[in-house]
Amino acid sequence: MAICDFCGESQRGGHVRVGRYRFCRQTCADQGRILQALDAFPSSAINSYVEKTPADQQVNPLLARLASKLKSDSRVDVSLLNSDEVKPERYSTYCLTWISMWTAVLDFPRKDREILLRALYR
Ligand SMILES: [Zn+2]
Secondary structure (H helix, E strand, O other): OEEOOOOOOEEOOOOEEEOOEEEOOHHHHHHOHHHHHHOOOOHHHHHHHHHHOOOHHHHHHHHHHHHHHHHOOOOOOHHHHHOOOOOHHHHHHHHHHHHHHHHHHHHOOHHHHHHHHHHHOO
16 A cells, blocks of 8 residues: 555555656656655755744734724725735725735834745745
């Protein structure tokens, strides 16, 4: 029994092999292409990046504080930040919400701001 290099599930029987990687199904092989791409980078560079990626337990309290700050301003609508579509009559609120969000992020202490920015851009 082998382990899928993408999802980590045990696999029996059929599998998909791509280069030195083995996947339980084609979906994992498709998504696992990133593994081959990462082979081009030195592992020290990847490890360094992963170590700098904030964990959820660091990020979630900061996101909660950010959301709380934004919700205290009646002019913004946080739900617009995740909207796939914004109606024209909501454009000004949408822009104000984004501006308020980035302004609020910049108001955080530097260490927290770095964590937030890394989380928001991942
Ligand atoms: Zn898999």
